Amino acid sequence: MDIGIEDVRSNESTRRWFASLLDLWGPSGVRPGLGETLLNFCTIVGKSPDDIIDECLRAKSGGDTFVLRTRARKQFMEQIEQFEAKTGSRDTANVVRSFFIHNGVAMNPSILD
Amino acid sequence: MEFKQVLGRQRTFQYFLPWRPVERDKVQVVLEAGRLASRAVNTAFSKAIVINRDSLTSEERDRLKTPLSATLFDTAPVCIFWYFDMDSRRVAVEERKWPTVASGALVAIGALGPPHGWSHRYVQNVVLPEVLMPGLDAGPQRGGNSDAGLAMAQGLLAAYDEGLAACLAPFDEAGAKEILHAPETWEPVMAMFLGYPAESWEAAGQEPRMPFGGMFFEDNADTPFARDGAVESSLRTAGLTQRPAPVPWRPQEVRAVSRMLGLSHD
Numbered sequence: 001m002d003i004g005i006e007d008v009r010s011n012e013s014t015r016r017w018f019a020s021l022l023d024l025w026g027p028s029g030v031r032p033g034l035g036e037t038l039l040n041f042c043t044i045v046g047k048s049p050d051d052i053i054d055e056c057l058r059a060k061s062g063g064d065t066f067v068l069r070t071r072a073r074k075q076f077m078e079q080i081e082q083f084e085a086k087t088g089s090r091d092t093a094n095v096v097r098s099f100f101i102h103n104g105v106a107m108n109p110s111i112l113d
Numbered sequence: 114m115e116f117k118q119v120l121g122r123q124r125t126f127q128y129f130l131p132w133r134p135v136e137r138d139k140v141q142v143v144l145e146a147g148r149l150a151s152r153a154v155n156t157a158f159s160k161a162i163v164i165n166r167d168s169l170t171s172e173e174r175d176r177l178k179t180p181l182s183a184t185l186f187d188t189a190p191v192c193i194f195w196y197f198d199m200d201s202r203r204v205a206v207e208e209r210k211w212p213t214v215a216s217g218a219l220v221a222i223g224a225l226g227p228p229h230g231w232s233h234r235y236v237q238n239v240v241l242p243e244v245l246m247p248g249l250d251a252g253p254q255r256g257g258n259s260d261a262g263l264a265m266a267q268g269l270l271a272a273y274d275e276g277l278a279a280c281l282a283p284f285d286e287a288g289a290k291e292i293l294h295a296p297e298t299w300e301p302v303m304a305m306f307l308g309y310p311a312e313s314w315e316a317a318g319q320e321p322r323m324p325f326g327g328m329f330f331e332d333n334a335d336t337p338f339a340r341d342g343a344v345e346s347s348l349r350t351a352g353l354t355q356r357p358a359p360v361p362w363r364p365q366e367v368r369a370v371s372r373m374l375g376l377s378h379d
Contacts, residue, residue, distance in 0.1 A: 016234065020232060020233060020234065023233075024220075024226075024227075024232075057238065057239070060242065065238055065241070065242035066238045066239060066242065067239075067242070067243065068239050068243060098227055101227045101230055101231070101232045101235065102227070102232045102233075102234060103232075103234055104232060104234035104235040104237070104238040104239050105235070105239075106229075106230030106231070106235055106239070107230050108229060108230050
């Protein structure tokens with residue numbers, strides 16, 4: 001998959017994430033570099049932001065509500081942990097978790113060693 | 114009162130001074146405490162109706178009585194009828210009128226947030242359809258609700274803290290529907306009788322309980338939680354653990370109080 005930063009930013013799930021951050025935290029919530037961090041993760045897993053969220057949330061008939069697909073969520077949680085190990089940064093991995101959370105996919109990293 | 118003394122005051126108070134009214138502000142304190150009790154998804158499962166005994170006719174009181182609560186209805190100046198509102202989850206989900214989880218208010222005020230995986234979209238797209246809405250089609254379901262009980266328990270402690278005696282007992286559901294106009298979707302929890310005690314604050318003494326190790330466990334259900342004697346001792350000092358029942362004068366007290374109130378004492 002070949003994806004660039006503008007592709008990431010234009011995905012609906014990314015726009016939803018930024019809007020939710022803005023709504024919750026105000027302008028300071030949308031920090032520089034968030035899109036780039038998400039792009040790095042997307043490149044590693046080989047999927048676009050929208051594809052990632054679509055894998056985690058299966059739309060019910062009508063499309064207004066979703067079912068959380070626990071197996072897909074678990075898989076992405078493991079990939080985020082690997083991403084965290086690779087970057088050596090909890091903060092960086094938490095940016096990716098924030099993307100999932102604001103798209104309706106709960107993420108809870110362990111805070112214990 | 115100190116908090117541990119309030120906890121230690123718990124008794125099955127059976128004798129109230131029928132002629133001494135309960136101040137309205139104290140009743141409100143009980144309700145305010147219940148309102149703030151912990152509840153799932155911030156939904157108002159608990160509902161309550163306050164009745165002053167003297168506002169009821171003798172016939173109405175009789176309609177509310179059960180064999181276990183008959184005398185209490187005659188002697189306690191105030192009774193709070195606590196209910197579980199079986200329709201509260203549907204109202205929270207469909208109307209989103211109050212600051213429930215379903216309304217998104219708890220995320221908006223920061224009570225729930227991203228550090229624990231909460232977001233508006235998670236609430237609207239996952240929690241609502243997966244957690245709150247399933248089963249609503251079946252309509253109101255009886256079977257009790259721990260959160261309604263918690264509100265009542267918090268009100269009970271507030272009553273003790275206000276210097277009131279209290280007793281929980283069942284009431285006649287059909288009679289309450291008729292007299293109190295309780296909706297069909299309200300399931301009784303308990304009636305809380307309030308008043309000033311005609312017996313001593315010790316009443317019969319602190320009532321016996323199942324041994325600690327038979328109720329509480331650690332690591333698994335086979336291993337009783339090890340009780341520390343030093344903690345037990347500190348709780349006696351703080352007033353949570355009090356003189357166990359029966360206090361030596363209890364039979365004489367019951368006879369005297371019963372004579373005073375015109376109750377059977379044989």
